[in-house]
Amino acid sequence: MRPPGSRVFLPFGVKLFISYLVLIIVPIFLFGYIANTILVNSYRAQMNSNLAGTLKQIRDNIAYKMEDTQRLSDLLYxxxxxxxxxxxxxxxxxxxxxxxxxxxxxxxxxxxxxxxxxxxxxxxxxxxxxxxxxxxxxxxxxxxxxxxxxxxxxxxxxxxxxxxxxxxxxxxxxxxxxxxxxxxxxxxxxxxxxxxxxxxxxxxxxxxxxxxxxxxxxxLQSVDAGKIGSGSMLSVSGEGGRRMYASGESGLLLASELGSKAAIDPDRYTILEETLPELGWKLAAYVPNSVVAQDTRKVNLLTLVICLLSVGLISIVAFGVSRFFSRRVSKVVSVLQRFQQGDFHKRIHYRGNDEFTIIAGSLNKLGEQTEHLIQEVYVTNLKKKEAELETLQAQINPHFLYNTLSSISRLAKFGQVEKQHQMVMNLAKFYRLSLNEGQTVISIYHEIEQVQAYIDIQQVKYGERMEVHFDVDPQIVKYMTVKLILQPFIENALQHAWRGDRIYIRVVGRMDDGSGSIVFRIIDDGSGMTRERVEELSGSGSAMSGLGAGKQRKGYGIRNVNDRIKLYFGSDYGVSLYSRQGIGTCVTIRIPVQRRSRGEIRESTRNRIGRTG
Structure with missing residues (x-):
């Protein structure tokens, strides 16, 4: 006995429908075969009659032109x-x-x-x-x-x-x-x-x-093989069977030149003849049987189409009848399949009081209970992800503050009080912009302001040794972004990318029309990184977060910005790196085009976190 899993699934409604089709198709196609045979025979007879009429018309046209020429001689005669x-x-x-x-x-x-x-x-x-x-x-x-x-x-x-x-x-x-x-x-x-x-x-x-x-x-202008069909030939033969004129297929013309009908396969061609009385010549038509067969195939096709249309129309009626009987079973199967796909909102509504009503009630209750359990798990994961997001956002500020305070400490150690004072004032300005009423989503314009404030802080420290150039499309500053996505990479370049006593950094912002996103690039001419180090920092998941103790600090800013962008905007966006040792590094940041309010973006983020949780 075959196991149930190896059997072909055949719904009850399909079985019922197939039985109706068998009862419909057999008589329709039997009738179609008989009708087609009658039509084909009638068509062949009509075609031969039409060909004979065409040949006679050609003969009459030739006779008319000859008589017209003879009438010219009558004017003198x-x-x-x-x-x-x-x-x-x-x-x-x-x-x-x-x-x-x-x-x-x-x-x-x-x-x-x-x-x-x-x-x-x-x-x-x-x-x-x-x-x-x-x-x-x-x-x-x-x-x-x-x-x-x-x-x-x-x-x-x-x-x-x-x-x-x-x-x-x-x-x-x-x-x-x-x-x-x-x-x-x-x-x-x-x-x-x-x-x-x-x-x-x-x-x-x-x-x-x-x-x-x-x-x-x-x-003989009217001797045109096109009048009797493609692949045909018209030939005018004079005394002794010598060909005087011909029109049509080249192979047939050659055969006619070589002799006469003996060179032409009579099984492949139908031959009709007329005599041109004024000349005593023979006008012959050679019609390929394949042309006749091609036309009869059209009749066959027409008969087939009519049969298929009849089958189709009657099948629609049969389908409606079978569907009426199988509809309740299909509803139960549909709900079970939706449950299998994870959609527990589907419900069955039956009228009546029978076994299907009991099954429908049980499935509806099962869906409600399962949906309630999923909702509980969803809320728990949502809170967990929001806590992770807030933790990441909070971590970036202490990281920057730690680096800045270290710089202030060094200035104090070397007695550079004026620079120390200027750096403290710029730090205050940076945090005033960074607080932004506690919002984590800001406009690109404010993001550029924050970066400029950070550069002012570092300008105190490095002076003319550091040069930063902005090349940002003014059209993109009105769109929204997660804050603090540019500053960590400029900070990273100033911490680790020096090659000699000068460094040049370029910040580029453009709209990518092809992908419908906004792309930032932070490019420096520093020392660059090895391919292994780039792959280590650019890895996804555990590769990016699994840095060693000594390397983790260097990769922290990249990991933090990448995680926050993906949490807010999804896995299609984030950070990518390209670097050549001794040439420099290019950091590419891709975010979507967002003009929504911060509350709408936050709600979209909640929904995304809920789905990934």
Whole structure:
């Protein structure tokens, strides 16, 4: 049998709640699975339908642009006045007038009417009309010059294979889209069409030839794989499966270039095709099955979220029901846990008359009795700590007085009566400031006054051998501090830090914005201390108070000030030392920013002493 301590704690309310959850989750997720399967199948069918519709729309957009280009050729093909003029084989003025008044305006009208960039080449059978064209350097694309036209004689192309292979004329129907000449090199495609004499539809005579070249990318601009999803590809294939244009994933483009669908894994892609009727080309869409799977995952996620929300809402109801039954047990456990943490103020209030009422009464009585015992111990410790604090405060004055009287005694011994008198008067001033109506908490301003009074006493003794400089921020003098926290360290420097016959002491006071405290530093250029001695004086607890008989007097002032600051303001504040032998010592004193009255600080100190006791 396992010991009770090794078992996992599971409250009564949790057990009840878990049983409700099991009854809720199973049917909800079963229903969600069935609904999700139906939604996914429906989504796949809808997606295929949308893709087919998109492909058809792309095909229609391509057909529209091609028809728009063909309508430009219709402006010349169905112009009844043009055959009359082109059949006049008269040179000179007649030829000039025909070209200037009819042909040039007509050709400009055609090129200006185009929404695409076009290069229209007109080949005329009538050799009496002049050729008008731009002599583009070899290897350049004439279409880069924008919409323009060129006029040539038909004999320039009569021996071209593509011209000789042009199908017989059917009135209004014979239009061919093909890449001829350098179209393939520059990514163009050309609309090819005869100009015929339409006056006799039964015997159509060729009077010229039209070639309108456009960029394949503009005709196929709507072939954009982004319309069918990321990772997809749209491909336009010409005769023999040669790829004419493609848009989409680079890996698919390469596979399409290498051959056809055989190079593309059919298990990874769904392939849909449409025929471009004017060109006889194939428009194919390759949609990754992963894209479809990604979208179906969204449906799965939506179904899961709905199931989870349903579980969550019903779980709230189940939680309320289970909590109703377990609430009384939870109250008892809560009070016991608070007692365990040391808080005996917690009480239970039950309505009714049952076993829980008896338990509540017993726990309330136990809490009252325990709290009463703690209060008795607290008051006893509070009085003890206050007595210790007052003793420390009282000890600092005899310590200073002892040192000062020793100095007065030495002055009397050497017969320096005037200095002896001045030191006694300064001592009286110091104690007048120190008494401060019996208050132990004073303003920093008065603390500086006390230090200055002490320096005046020592100035009588040391004269120009001692120099003290104050660098105190005027903004901090309005705040409160425990009195006599600076003087013991100046006294300690004058007693033990001499190196030669002169000493310099600097007193710095600043507001530390980072920690929200006030920092004093007493810096001297004296003999300094060894690292072992600094560690001995800077130790906490027993280390600071456990000095040997010979060293205890030297460390007394540090220990006294440190203890008083910690008793008043807490363990975050106090004294720290830094010293280098032969260089000097820096004493750092840190106190909080206090603007409260002395009574409030005293009450705060009482509370702190009570907690530490």
């Amino acid at each position: 169905y112009d009844e006045s043009m055959p009359l003029e082109l059949m006049r084989y008269e040179e000179g003025w007649v030829s000039y007038q025909t070209t200037k008044k009819l042909l040039i305006p007509k050709f400009r009208q055609v090129t200006d009417s185009s929404n695409l960039r076009i290069w229209m080449s007109i080949y005329l059978k009538n050799g009496t009309l002049p050729e008008i064209y731009n002599a583009d350097p070899q290897g350049t694309d004439p279409l880069t010059r924008g919409n323009h036209w060129d006029l040539y004689h038909l004999n320039r192309i009569e021996n071209k294979p593509w011209f000789n292979a042009f199908p017989p004329e059917e009135y209004g129907k014979t239009v061919v889209w093909r890449q001829v000449e350098d179209d393939s090199m520059f990514g163009r495609i050309s609309l090819l069409r005869r100009l015929v004499d339409t006056r006799d539809p039964m015997e159509l005579e060729t009077i010229g030839f039209i070639r309108i070249s456009v960029y394949l990318s503009e005709i």
